[in-house]
Amino acid sequence: MQEHETDHWVRTHEAPRMDPPSSSVGPRAWLWKNIFASMADYSTPGKAVTSVMMLFMTVFSAYALVWMVWTMLDFALFSATFFDPEGLKRDACLVNPAGACWPFVQAKWYQFMFGFYPPEEVWRVKVAMAILGVGIAWLVFPLPHRGKVAAFMLIGFPILSYVLLNGMPVEDDGDLGHIFAGAWFPLVLAAAAFAAWFIANKGQFGDVGQAFAPALLMAAVVLGAWGMLPLVTMVIDLALGTEVVETNKWGGLTITLVVAIFGIVISLPVGMVLALGRRSNAPIIRYSSVIFIEVVRGIPLISVLFFASAMLPYFLEPGVDFNKLLRAMIGVVLFASAYMAEVIRGGLQAIPKGQYEGGMSLGLSYWQQMRLIIMPQALTTVIPGIVNTFIGLFKDTTLVLIISIFDLLGILSATLKDPEWSTPTTAYTGYLVIAMIYWVFCFGMSRYSVYMERKLDRGHR
Amino acid sequence: MSSTSDRDAQGTGERTGLAALVFDSRARSLFFQVVLALAIIAMIVVAVQNAAANLAEQGREFGFDFFDRPSDIQILTTFGTWLVGYEAGQNSIFDVFLLSIANTLIVAVAGIFFATIWGFLLGIFRLSHNFVLNSFATFYVELLRNIPLLLQIFFWTAVLRIVAPSERGTYGTLIPGLLQFDAKGIYGPYPVPHDGFALTMYALVVGIIAAWGFGKYAAKQQDATGKQLPTFRVGLGLIIGLPVLMFLVTGRPMSIEWPNFVTEGPVFRRGFERGVGSYIAPEFMALFLALTTYTAAFIAEIVRAGIQAVPKGQSEASAALGLPDNLAMRKVILPQAFRVIVPPLTSQYLNLTKNSSLAAAIGYPELVAVFAGTTLNQVGRAIEIIAIVILVYLTISLLTSAFMNWFNNRVKLVER
Numbered sequence: 001m002q003e004h005e006t007d008h009w010v011r012t013h014e015a016p017r018m019d020p021p022s023s024s025v026g027p028r029a030w031l032w033k034n035i036f037a038s039m040a041d042y043s044t045p046g047k048a049v050t051s052v053m054m055l056f057m058t059v060f061s062a063y064a065l066v067w068m069v070w071t072m073l074d075f076a077l078f079s080a081t082f083f084d085p086e087g088l089k090r091d092a093c094l095v096n097p098a099g100a101c102w103p104f105v106q107a108k109w110y111q112f113m114f115g116f117y118p119p120e121e122v123w124r125v126k127v128a129m130a131i132l133g134v135g136i137a138w139l140v141f142p143l144p145h146r147g148k149v150a151a152f153m154l155i156g157f158p159i160l161s162y163v164l165l166n167g168m169p170v171e172d173d174g175d176l177g178h179i180f181a182g183a184w185f186p187l188v189l190a191a192a193a194f195a196a197w198f199i200a201n202k203g204q205f206g207d208v209g210q211a212f213a214p215a216l217l218m219a220a221v222v223l224g225a226w227g228m229l230p231l232v233t234m235v236i237d238l239a240l241g242t243e244v245v246e247t248n249k250w251g252g253l254t255i256t257l258v259v260a261i262f263g264i265v266i267s268l269p270v271g272m273v274l275a276l277g278r279r280s281n282a283p284i285i286r287y288s289s290v291i292f293i294e295v296v297r298g299i300p301l302i303s304v305l306f307f308a309s310a311m312l313p314y315f316l317e318p319g320v321d322f323n324k325l326l327r328a329m330i331g332v333v334l335f336a337s338a339y340m341a342e343v344i345r346g347g348l349q350a351i352p353k354g355q356y357e358g359g360m361s362l363g364l365s366y367w368q369q370m371r372l373i374i375m376p377q378a379l380t381t382v383i384p385g386i387v388n389t390f391i392g393l394f395k396d397t398t399l400v401l402i403i404s405i406f407d408l409l410g411i412l413s414a415t416l417k418d419p420e421w422s423t424p425t426t427a428y429t430g431y432l433v434i435a436m437i438y439w440v441f442c443f444g445m446s447r448y449s450v451y452m453e454r455k456l457d458r459g460h461r
Numbered sequence: 462m463s464s465t466s467d468r469d470a471q472g473t474g475e476r477t478g479l480a481a482l483v484f485d486s487r488a489r490s491l492f493f494q495v496v497l498a499l500a501i502i503a504m505i506v507v508a509v510q511n512a513a514a515n516l517a518e519q520g521r522e523f524g525f526d527f528f529d530r531p532s533d534i535q536i537l538t539t540f541g542t543w544l545v546g547y548e549a550g551q552n553s554i555f556d557v558f559l560l561s562i563a564n565t566l567i568v569a570v571a572g573i574f575f576a577t578i579w580g581f582l583l584g585i586f587r588l589s590h591n592f593v594l595n596s597f598a599t600f601y602v603e604l605l606r607n608i609p610l611l612l613q614i615f616f617w618t619a620v621l622r623i624v625a626p627s628e629r630g631t632y633g634t635l636i637p638g639l640l641q642f643d644a645k646g647i648y649g650p651y652p653v654p655h656d657g658f659a660l661t662m663y664a665l666v667v668g669i670i671a672a673w674g675f676g677k678y679a680a681k682q683q684d685a686t687g688k689q690l691p692t693f694r695v696g697l698g699l700i701i702g703l704p705v706l707m708f709l710v711t712g713r714p715m716s717i718e719w720p721n722f723v724t725e726g727p728v729f730r731r732g733f734e735r736g737v738g739s740y741i742a743p744e745f746m747a748l749f750l751a752l753t754t755y756t757a758a759f760i761a762e763i764v765r766a767g768i769q770a771v772p773k774g775q776s777e778a779s780a781a782l783g784l785p786d787n788l789a790m791r792k793v794i795l796p797q798a799f800r801v802i803v804p805p806l807t808s809q810y811l812n813l814t815k816n817s818s819l820a821a822a823i824g825y826p827e828l829v830a831v832f833a834g835t836t837l838n839q840v841g842r843a844i845e846i847i848a849i850v851i852l853v854y855l856t857i858s859l860l861t862s863a864f865m866n867w868f869n870n871r872v873k874l875v876e877r
Contacts, residue, residue: 033590034590034591034592035591035592035593037590038589038590038591039591044785046785046787047785050786050787054591054594057586057594058591058593058594061586061593061594061597061598062593062597064597065593065596065597065600068600206480207480207483207484208479208480208483211483211484212483281490282490282491282493282494283494284494284495284497284498285493285494285497288497288501295851295855297858298811298854298855298858298859299815299850299851299854299855299858300815300816300818300819300829300854301815302818302819302821302829303818303829303833303847303850303851303854306829306833306847306850307847307851310837310843310847311843311844311847311848313515314511314512314515314516314843314844315507315508315511315512316511316515317511318511318514318515318518391607395607395608395609395610396609398609398610398611398612399611399819401611401822402819402821402822409609409611409612409615413615424623427615427619428616428619431612431615431616431619434612435608435612435616438607438608438609438612439604439607439608442606442607442608443603443607446607
């Protein structure tokens, strides 16, 4: 090394910025890196085999992907029949025998949405769906008063939508007396229970009174709801003047949503109780939860539905027969609750023991610990699992068609039998539309769960 | 809680009488358990009484004697009917029960086998740096797992109906010289064993046992000396070579029965002759395709999550040791990924088995369709039949869980 050159290698001005090498930018580099690099190594026989296999699979996948997308586009758009202005029905679609028959969907859209609901009463379903849409949008996009809206959607909306969809006519003679006659007794009891809770909670009845305070409050709520329900429905009914629409006239997306939302709203709390029961120290509670969960998870939903439709009537009082739709809904709820319980149990197991001990050392009761400390953390951890169960439940609602309830898929199968629309592609068109509706709901739910997971992440993992 | 401080002030002293009982956690727990037990017992008693009353009202009895009755329902030719040798009017309802279980099991086993292969492939595709493979797998998974299975079963049924040649006197070819199909199903060769074929089967059993023994020996050798024996090749040779050798030595005691396509005679007799050659019903194919493709989408996600759960350092370490990619995958990554994969994979297998009951919607004669459906309508014993169906599914579930738990214990990480 020569002394006099030492000051020369210090750079005094910035070097010109060079472009990245041409092999690392541009479409060619992208293609190389993302496609061809994986099949370019032929240095050893083993790597050559891998490369050839990659080449083969890539060609196959590319072909399959292009073929699938092209077939769908061609079927749905390019070769499709869109309009039937002359009302030719199937003859309009037979002109394009390889494409979708969209006039069929236009003609049957009402049934896909509402089934056999009488058209003059259908505004009731539309109002209920509109409230549902607004409510879900309110909760999904964080708008103010989320808690109140959520409470309404969980408690108020089911009652309201039942009144809207089913209707509860007051007797024709205008005699409202019997409704009050049926309502006053539970209301008085509810008021008594509420007063007792209020005093007991103040500590007037001592320790024992305080221990029973939650039970009193629960009794007050149940009795109050029992007494108020006929009055509330009567008021709504007097205001709207709705007629009864039997559930066998409901159908299509209406039934799918009714079954799915009922299942989602009920299965979450039932699942929580079952999960807590499975982790309880009391053997009878634990074993009954375990047996229920494992039996239900071990059998297919169809057999639960068959149980609800064919076997359950035998176990009820002779002559008692309740609604087929309600029985199917109970079946779906029983089924979903067992899966929900296992998901929540996973969340409970992920909570460190210190959280329970911390709750105890603060002097919280079991239910306070669960409500304030354990459940919020457990549920947050297993949001993906809960939403997956919801998605599964939503897809499983299609099974009610096997016990002849006309949900979205059931109503499609029924309309496909219409000879006026019988073309080679009617079935595919119908399947495509229904599949898209289900896909939008399920994919939307899964994306929302990813978003919630990210938003609620407290950085534990 | 505003009253917490009050309660603390009162709650410190010794309690007596009722208060002692109310605040004793054991007494509370006992109380709630007794309430629950009484409620369950009351429910069962009421249900049994109601069932007895209902049955008496309808003039029916409870019992399983209907199993001996002859069954005169027509059943689609499937694995189950072949196994039992079913003919309407000739067999009892118990045979129908057995054949429906066989049908459930065959579609479940076939579905599990192919869904596993396809699902693993898709899962590895989804992790590939290859853009084409990656987007193909993503498209496939996101499309299929968000559409109800029942809809997919209907779709496949419609596809098979359209694809098959509908005209009488024509058929399509699936694999030239081997498999043909028409609107009623797929037809192929049927191997008819002759006397002495049993020896070949014995050779197969011996081959499997010998291969297993050699595997054990090779593992021991490797532990002792570090030398690897060609387990795979020797095993394959034993399992395939031994029976083939025996087959040839005993003079090939088997003939092949080919499907017979009738082109002459009365029109309604044309087409493939019934009962000649082997036959797969389109209902089976639709159910099998739907179950396999649908479950594979879920298995792909499980495999992807399992491989992603293996820390990156593991693949870096195996690269540092000079292991080639496929060996690193086989010896380092997959064995660790398996620990994450096996439990959810088990529940997918169980789901597939349970989902095979959706065949009730397309008429493939499995347990729910033919036993809880047709037979129930015929004999009307709802309580007995549905209870049996539930028991069968529970048994299948428990056996599968037991097997997968055993497998899980084998691949589980052995910790200190």
